[in-house]
Amino acid sequence: MESPVRKEYHQLLTPPSSSVKKHDLKAGDLKELSIKPRKLINDLSRVKKSPSRKKKLCDSPTTRSLPQTTRKPRLKYRPELDTVFPLDNYVEGSAKSSSKDAEFLTYVLSYSKRIVVVQGAGVSVAAGIPDFRSANGLFTTLKSSSPNVKSGKDLFDFNHVYSSNSMSISFNSLMSKLHSLSCTSKPTAYHSFINQLCEKNQVKRIYSQNIDGLETKFQTTSANESPKNPQVVQLHGSIHHMSCMKCRKKYDMDPSMFKTDEDAETGEIVPQCPECKEFESVRSVCGKRLQGVGRLKPSVVLYNEYHPEGDIISEMMNKDLKSNPDALLIVGTSLKIPGVRQMVKQFATKVRAKKGFIIWVNNELPPPNIKTLLNRCDLVVLGDCQNLPVLMEQENINL
Structure with a gap:
């Protein structure tokens, strides 16, 4: 005789009375319970058998909304470290011998997915805002x-x-x-270019030494975004x-x-x-x-002043280091500030360990101590950063 405990346990495993058991089904009910394959699955299976129908299927309303993924091409050429690419001369058409370096630069800017940007006053000069250390910079004009x-x-x-x-x-x-x-002042062509990279989720973070806030005048990089995870970090x-x-x-x-x-x-x-x-x-x-x-x-933030947000910036920087950035873009800065230099050194070390790309963009070549700090650059882009979007357009790269 079955024990009451075992009988009760058996009843817990028994389907409720509302369920229809398979042996109770009639022959006519099987048609109603049969699962019909989705039309999309049938269409895709037929495409494999008949490639000629691929174009017609892709134009159908069902598949038109599917995301079109682009495969990252293999990098065919990587220049020697510290190779100098004359950006201004190239876009003007007088340095076509550097076409391979141009292709390399456009590859980095097109296919890198976790770019860290460190930029300085040089990116805002075209907007009419003076830099600090040049012949016409603030340090010179203020003194006079x-x-x-x-x-x-x-x-x-x-x-x-x-x-x-x-x-x-x-x-x-x-x-x-x-x-x-x-x-x-309005954002420059360079600011718009970096913002487009942000919209494509290619930029992990922008660390800006500028106080003008031009990089925050876009919706993507707005200063009103989440303070815990901003796209733009204004270091100063x-x-x-x-x-x-x-x-x-x-x-x-x-x-x-x-x-x-x-x-x-x-x-x-x-x-x-x-x-x-x-x-x-x-x-x-x-x-x-x-x-x-x-x-x-x-x-x-002035010289000899305690940075009120130093701890927050350190936390974001450590978070970005752990995300394994695949490219470091240093634009319009001479890296004279010790804290910024130390930050760039850590990012460069991480990027180099992951076989990423370190790109220097400036009107002046990096001095020897900066080259040592960065463990050398993959490409030294000599020229105006405003010509970066011009280069991308010439190389037929759609942003």
Whole structure:
């Protein structure tokens, strides 16, 4: 006799009474339960047998929406390390002997899937924004135009900027002019080109040393994107924001709050933070000890200043290193900043270990110490970065 426990366990394994058992089916019901193959599967199987029907099938509404995948071609040519490619001369038609190097560069920009871009002031010169270290850069022009400034670099040094009222006013005037210039300037052809690579999900991250924010004027690289995983990392801050040096509260930049002239009747030399003022007033009403009101400064990271977002940038950089980038694109920067140099060295080491590509794009050749830092470049692109999209168009590469 079957035990009650075993009978109960057996009932748990038994299908519910609503299920139709196979032996209860009638012959006429088999037609209704037969599974009809999908039309697409039949069509695809017929294409294998009859290749002549392939074009007709691909034009059908069913398959027209299928994604068309392009296979990555084999790299046929890789130049010797530190080969110099004259970009400007090539697009002008006077360096056709470098056609293989041009093909290599277009291959890297077309088929790399995890590009890390490190760019500097050189990418914004075409937009009318001056760089820093060239003959017409800010360090040179500021020294000659400001009587209080011994070196143009002083206006980007935290210790000098707030050493006196006159230096602070000169700094405020410079930031106000750069803010106005950045607001009226438009992204260059290079910015549009990099944005198109971002839209194709080829760019892992853009590390920009620029404070103008031109790279964030596209929807793909907007400054309003997720702060935890931005497409663009502004290493030196942004001229479009100001922040409190005490509570770190960030605001949209308002140049009218800063005194930009000795005779100006409006603005403060170093404005007070509205958030801190409000907290202080509340603490005063409650009878609590006052903690002081912070001061505002443009959200531009200066020399000898603690980087307020240094830890966040380090986390993103480590994340990008773990993602195994397959290309490093260094554009419009001389890599004079020690922190940026160290970051580029780590990316170059990772890319080289994965047999990726290191591309240098600048109007000047990389000095020997930079070549050593990068463990040499796969290609040194000598010329204006604005000609990169021109090259891609000439090589019939559709972006």
